[in-house]
Amino acid sequence: MAEALVLEFDGIGPDEYEAVNRELGIDPAAGEGNWPAGLQWHGAGATDGGWSVIEVWESREAQAAFMQERLGAALQASGVTAVPSVTWVSLVASHVVT
DSSP states (O other): OOEEEEEEEESOOHHHHHHHHHHHTEETTTTEEOOOTTEEEEEEEEETTEEEEEEEESOHHHHHHHIIIIIHHHHHHTTOOOOOEEEEEEOSOOOOOO
């Protein structure tokens, strides 16, 4: 079953989020670009004092490969040094309602 990931960053906002996505070649608003293999759903938004990214992955290994191969470098290139809190949720159900 799928794995949900919640990343919570303190002190960053939409500017940093957009910069990372530009580095990755992803346009979340349009749903276009070079999305990573294994990612099933992505959402992000402001929190009190920071930014959260919520994703559903086919596996934790797929997300780890993305982090190692692309996301880590994109975060660094965009100047994001904040270390997020990380929460994984092993989903017992996952369905996209359209």
